[in-house]
Amino acid sequence: MADSAAGSYASALAEVAKSNGTLEATSADMDKIDKLFSDPQVYKFFVNPTIDLEKKRKVIDDIVSTSSLQPHTANFxxxxxxxxxxELVKEIVKEFEVVYNKLTDTELAIVSSVVKLESQHLAQIAKGVQKLTGAKNVRIKTVIDPSLVAGFTIRYGKDGSKLIDMSVKKQLEDIAAQLDIGDVQLAV
Structure with a gap:
């Protein structure tokens, strides 16, 4: 985990957050940073070596004042x-999530569905994943995937290695395989 530069930075930030009792808030900060740097224009601005460091710091100060980041996250x-x-910020965010999940015994489950699922359904999914994994906590991330036709999939485990597929697409593929039809092309 900490064998890369991003992993080392993420571990250092997690240690600071843990030592000052702000691990949860720092995790929320990292989500904000992830959203911020997911904008290609923002990312290009910050990695551009021709833009003055002071200008970049000024932008960070403006972001901090509007998004209420923890002081140590802003310093980071x-x-x-x-x-x-x-340029490592996106990797650091991913590595931080791994460190955070390990420190808090949290299992990450990525739920893909055609439409946004209701919170009570996500809570049921979280309980099911918790029962399967024995994790103390389950964190759900949702993804909209129109190719599923209907239903949902859940990825969890180390690097999303485990899959529960409750999609109509999978059911149609299974039926096609039993009938030996071959590749099923679904018109969505």
């Missing part, structure tokens, strides 16, 4: 800028 992003390692 500034360190990445100063050390010219901001």
């Amino acid at each position: 992003v500034n360190i990445l800028i100063d050390m010219k390692r901001i």
Whole structure:
């Protein structure tokens, strides 16, 4: 996990957050940073070596004041800028999630569905994953996937290695395989 630069940065941030009792808030901050740097224009701005460091710090200060990031999270992003390692920010966010999940005994489950699922359905899915894994906590991330036709899939385990497929697409593929039809092309 911490064998990469991103893993080392993520572990260091998690240790700071754990030591000052802000692990949950720092995790929420990392979600905000992930959303921020998912915008290609924002990412390009910060990785552009021709843009002055002070200008980048000013933008971070503006972001901090509007999104209420923890002071140590803001300092962390500034360190990445100063050390010219901001290009690692997306990897660091992913690595932080791994470290956070390990520290809090949390299982990540990615639920894909055609439409947004109701919170009570997500709660039932979380309980089921918790029962399967024995994890203390389950964190659900949702993804909209129109190719499923209907139903949902759940990925969990190390690197999403386990799959529960309750989609209509899978059921149709299973029927086609039993009838030896071959590849089924679904018109969606």
